[in-house]
Amino acid sequence: MLSEEKRKVFLKAFSSLPCKVFWKWESDHLPGQPSNVEVRKWLLQNYILGHPNIRLFITHAGLLSIQEAIYHGVPILGVPFFADQYTNINKAKDHGFGEKVDFATFTTEILLAKIQKILQNSRVGERAGLSTEKVVSDCSYQIDNIILYKMKFSLPCSSYKENAERISRLFKDQPETPLQKAIFWTEYVLRNNGAHHLRSSSADMPWYQYLLLDVIAVLGTGVILVLLLLYKLLSAVFRLANKTIKKKPN
Structure with a gap:
C-alpha cells in the first residue's frame, strides 16, 4: 500500500497543476482528494495511451507498461520500485523519452518539476485538432493510471515527444504485425505436426x-x-x- 506521506506528495503535486487527474485507486474515494483529481478502480491503460492527445505516462516502469508507452509514442516519467524497473526507466531516459524520480526520496517539488519539464517540452498532436492535453500514469502501490487534462495550453516541440514517436516508429516498423506473426507460427506448428525440430533441447x-x-x-x-x-x-x-x-x- 502507498503510505499516507507519499500519497500526500502526489496529491499536492497534482493539485498544483491546471489539469484534471484520473487516478486508478482501490476505491472510488481518495483521502485528501483535490477537486481536480478523480479516481477510478480500473482504467484501460493501453486504450488510454493510444489516445492522440496523451502527453505523459507516469509509471513504475514495468516491462509491459514501457512496451505499451513505446508502442503509442508516449513520454514516460518513471517511479521504479524493484527488479527490472530501474533498468527499464534508465534505458528510456538514455533514449530521450523518459525521466526518473526516486520513490524513496522524491518530494512534491521534485515530482512537480519532472512533470512540468516533460509537459512543457512535448507537443500535442496537432493533426487531431484537440485542445486538451493528457497524462497517464500507472505507478504501482495504488498510484495507477493518472490522466491529466490540461486545457488550451500550447507548448513548443521538444525531444521527449519526438523521441517517443521515433522509438514508436522503429518499434512498429516490422514486415508483419504481431497478430499476423502469431497466426503464422500457430499455423506453422499445426502444419508440421508440432514442429518438434524447434523444440529446445533443454526441455529434454x-x-x-x-x-x-x-x-x-x-x-x-x-x-x-x-x-x-x-x-x-x-x-x-x-x-x-x-x-x-x-x-x-x-
Whole structure:
C-alpha cells in the first residue's frame, strides 16, 4: 500500500497543476482528494495511451507498461520500485523519452518539476485538432493510471515527444504485425505436426541437469578438494613447527 506521506506528495503535486487527474485507486474515494483529481478502480491503460492527445505516462516502469508507452509514442516519467524497473526507466531516459524520480526520496517539488519539464517540452498532436492535453500514469502501490487534462495550453516541440514517436516508429516498423506473426507460427506448428525440430533441447534435460545438480556437484567437489588440500598443508606446517620446537635445547 502507498503510505499516507507519499500519497500526500502526489496529491499536492497534482493539485498544483491546471489539469484534471484520473487516478486508478482501490476505491472510488481518495483521502485528501483535490477537486481536480478523480479516481477510478480500473482504467484501460493501453486504450488510454493510444489516445492522440496523451502527453505523459507516469509509471513504475514495468516491462509491459514501457512496451505499451513505446508502442503509442508516449513520454514516460518513471517511479521504479524493484527488479527490472530501474533498468527499464534508465534505458528510456538514455533514449530521450523518459525521466526518473526516486520513490524513496522524491518530494512534491521534485515530482512537480519532472512533470512540468516533460509537459512543457512535448507537443500535442496537432493533426487531431484537440485542445486538451493528457497524462497517464500507472505507478504501482495504488498510484495507477493518472490522466491529466490540461486545457488550451500550447507548448513548443521538444525531444521527449519526438523521441517517443521515433522509438514508436522503429518499434512498429516490422514486415508483419504481431497478430499476423502469431497466426503464422500457430499455423506453422499445426502444419508440421508440432514442429518438434524447434523444440529446445533443454526441455529434454534429465532432472539433475535441470536442477543444476551436476554443476553443483562439480563445484562442491572442487571446493572440498581445495579445503582438504589446505588442511593437509596446514597440518604439515604445524607438525614441522612442533618438531622444530622440540629439537631446540632448553
